[in-house]
Amino acid sequence: METDVPRVGRRVGELHTQGVRLYDAARTLLADHHRALDAVRSALAPLRDELVAKELESIPVSRLKDVTEGRLRLAALEAAGLGSVRAVYEASRFELRQIPGVGAQTADQALAAARQIARAVEETVSVRIDVDRPDPRTAALVGALYRLVEAGPELRRAVDTAERFEGRLAELLPAARPATGRLRLALAGRRRREAALAAVAELRALTAEAAETDVRLRLAQASADLLREPASEIEVWVDFEVRSAEYYSQLAEVSAHRTDVAAAEGFVPSEVAERVHAQPLDDTHRRVALRGYQSFGARFALAQRRVVLGDEMGLGKTVQAIAALAHLAAEGHSHFLVVCPASVLINWTREIRARSTLRAVPVHGPDRGDAYAQWRERGGVALTTFDVLHTLPVPDGTSPAGLKDATPAGLKDAAPAGITTTPALLVVDEAHYIKNRDTRRARSVAVWTERCDRVLFLTGTPMENRVEEFRTLVRYLQPDLVPVIRESDAVAGPHSFRKAVAPAYLRRNQRDVLTELPALLQVDEWEEFSAADQDAYRAAVLEGNFMAMRRAAYADPEKSAKLQRLRELVAEAAENGLKVAVFSYFRGVLETVRAALGDGVFGPISGAVPAARRQRLVDDFTAAEGHAVLLCQIEAGGVGLNLQAASVVVLCEPQVKPTLEHQAVARAHRMGQVRPVQVHRLLATDSVDDRLLRILENKNRLFDAYARRSDTAEATPDAIDVSDDGLARRIVEEEQRRLAGEQPD
CATH class of the missing domain: 3.40.50.300 (P-loop containing nucleotide triphosphate hydrolases)
Incomplete structure (x- = not known):
């Protein structure tokens, strides 16, 4: 017992107080977050209820038979003027019982069937916000979403941290309390004493971690962000116009809107989907929230390592690639390379800087030699074009085969033989540019893909319409898969094709995954x-x-x-x-x-x-x-x-x-x-x-x-x-x- 004496008393009491303050900060943020979510749900409910009611109004009451497999007798309900599912859904059991010919069993069956249809409808309706026709109800919804959007992606990390600390401290603080006083500890039984001292040790480690990472400050900042009021309603509407996708992302997350999971996951086989779901996605270096299908796309690229992401235009392939880059950066990787047409190089530069904390290094133009040397030394995301790629020394210090003479002297000096800056991820945008393997740009990309462990090709062109072109792209990535890619898979339809080539290809269409996004x-x-x-x-x-x-x-x-x-x-x-x-x-x-x-x-x-x-x-x-x-x-x-x-x-x-x-x-x-x-x-x-x-x-x-x-x-x-x-x-x-x-x- 003598060795335990220094651990108790005032110092443990101070430690316990620190833990209580940390616990209170965590609980405060979680309470503020719950209130913000409840505000969105409360504002959303009447809008969604109205949409559900309209849908139910358009469904004839005869459809109730489909739910009960024809067992429900509807003649009395129809005779009473209840012509739609909505009429039944909004009626009470007592009101239905008053209809001649409707007994207790029929009333209960009709209500149960109507509610089942209503639940199904609720999963499919999508609330859209019309900025040109604002009304008090949509204004309330946009205002509630404003707090979550304004708090940014840091909010999710802060809430996760708060949940972890709140859960752990809820157990440690009561367990450690006997050690806050010598007499209290002495009067505790042996088991409680041992548990208290163990809890103190863990509490000390937890509070030290919190102090080192400024957890209390971050939690307090997140709470302040959630409580911040907009300057005016006009500010909220203007912000919505500028960042509508982020508002709809928050809305989908809060409302748990269900999309077609198979479609959102590109109809990949279950074994591929399970591997993708098991892939973590670190958002430490990311500044943007992802939609569910975008998160799946980024995880797919990481889990499968060498793939084509072929989402239809408008679904955010760039953001998904940046999410994969940010995850790898969080794992400690430092060098990445993006190859794209010159026409989108500036967009890539802006997107990386806006959507992540990663360093964007354009390797283009007359100063590309200096930029390449800077990237090699300091890391970041090097951005170059198909026409410049062949001039860049590949990681073993050479230029692509057959193109050595094209490398300017400045670049040779900038990247001497023996460099080891192999990109942790090579991203090739508009990958259909390299469908002809005999071109210089294709040969350059081929050399880099051979040396990179992870490669992500992006293209909005539907590959099932061009099977031979798809074989060419897969040959760069997973050549062993080429023999199993058959024309017959494409003939069988896009879903069959995507399942057949799932190890190397993911594509989603707008109509499948943008059901609740703005138009x-x-x-x-x-x-x-x-x-x-x-x-x-x-x-x-x-x-x-x-x-x-x-x-x-x-x-x-x-x-x-x-x-x-x-x-x-x-x-x-x-x-x-x-x-x-x-x-x-x-x-x-x-x-x-x-x-x-x-x-x-x-x-x-x-x-x-x-x-x-x-x-x-x-x-x-x-x-x-x-x-x-x-x-x-x-x-x-x-x-x-x-x-x-x-x-x-x-x-x-x-x-x-x-x-x-x-x-x-x-x-x-x-x-x-x-x-x-x-x-x-x-x-x-x-x-x-x-x-x-x-x-x-x-x-x-x-x-x-x-x-x-x-x-x-x-x-x-x-x-x-x-x-x-x-x-x-x-x-x-x-x-x-x-x-x-x-x-x-």
Whole structure:
């Protein structure tokens, strides 16, 4: 007992007090989190109940027989005027018993059947938030979700930490209490004494861990985030417009909305699904919450190691890849490589920096040698293009076979022989670019895939439509699987094909997994000017020609970075059978797009086209079988036309008047649209696009624009213009100063 004396008394009492404070902090956060979740559920319930009621109203009462296998007698209910399942569902047992011919058994059976149908309907209905028609109930829901979204992905980690500490401390604190005083410990029995001293030792370790990782501070910060009130209702609505996907992600998580699990998991066999579910996914270095199907995709890439992720466009393949990168970084890996077309390199750079804590290192352009050496030394995610990859020394210090002479001297110096910076994960975006194994880009990728243990190919092209192309991609990844890939699997349908190739391929479609997501997905497509673009832009700036600056990215169609990205978006939409509406302020830009896309393009619709002709163009576009493209001048095509056949919208440049964009998108994103609408806005870095967005995205202007929305504003784009008279002049002057500063002395 003498050796135990130093452990008891004041020091243990202080330790116990620290544990109590930590326990209280954990419980406080969990209580705040539960209140936030309850607020969302309370706001969601009446909206969902209304949707369920509408669905039940449309289901005839005769369907109750299906649930009871024909045993239910409905004649008396129908005679009493109960024509729908809703009428039965909302009736009480007493009310049904009052109907002549309805006994206790019939009433109970009818109610049970109606409730069973209602539960099934509740699992399928999806609450959508219409930002253009806000009402008090949806405002309450968005306001409740705001707290969870604003708290960010750190909230989930904080709650997990709180649950762990709360659960452990709930056991340790009572067990350790006898050791807080010498007399109390002395009066305890031998077993309680031993348990108390053991609990003190564990409590000391737990509080030390909490102090080292600032657990109390993190829990308190999470609680503060959950209690933070928005400045106004307008702020909440504007935030929802900007981050609607995050709001819907939180809504799906809180409401436990059930999607088709088999579809969300790409119809992979159970043994593959079990392996994927067993794969952990660390979010320490991730700054974005994942949808359930996205989490499965990231885990699939990690568990299967060398795979093709072929999700339909708009499902977030980039985010899933970043989640896999972030997990590997949390495991201690330091070097990663992304290979992509030049047109999406800037987007990858921005996404990695915005969605993770990982270091993005673009290895492109004249300074790529220095960037590559920096990546090799410091790590991070190196981002390069198919055309640059062949110049980079592979991990054994050589260039890809047959391409040694292409490596610039600077890169050879930057990466001497014997380097060991093998990427922990190689990501190849738009992997269908390497379907021809005889090309230089394909040979370069092949060399890197041979040296990397983990490889992730991304492509939105449905591989079951191109079996031979798929065999080519799998040959890079899992060559042993190639002999089992048969044409007959594809002929049997996409589900059969995906099951057959599940070890190396995962694909999900929008209609299967976006049932509760917003019908509008917005993506900013950032591009770097090509040399030709830059020359045209500089000339326009020197002339002080604001309009020429805005369309400079299309001055040389053969070398236009924006036009190249537009081609890629249209090609992917074509592969998926989606219709595309392309908008520009400039008729000349639309003519350039038309020439670039070739046959099968409708329009352009412009102010010079009579109204009747415009409608015929829209009708022909709508009636076209499968994929089609419609070109519209934004001031003409954004008003009065219904383009709900289009599920992809491309904006060739940002607009001075935001309502022009809003109306153009609204032509497709409206009642009658049965698919989510993807909006791709083509933007050029370090240009008028950058300057224009910086001004227009000022929050005060956004609030003002939202607050002043009206029927008049919706009908007439000129009714709201957040720009001022000197906007063009201001941007021109800024660009002239910036470019003058770049000139050599």
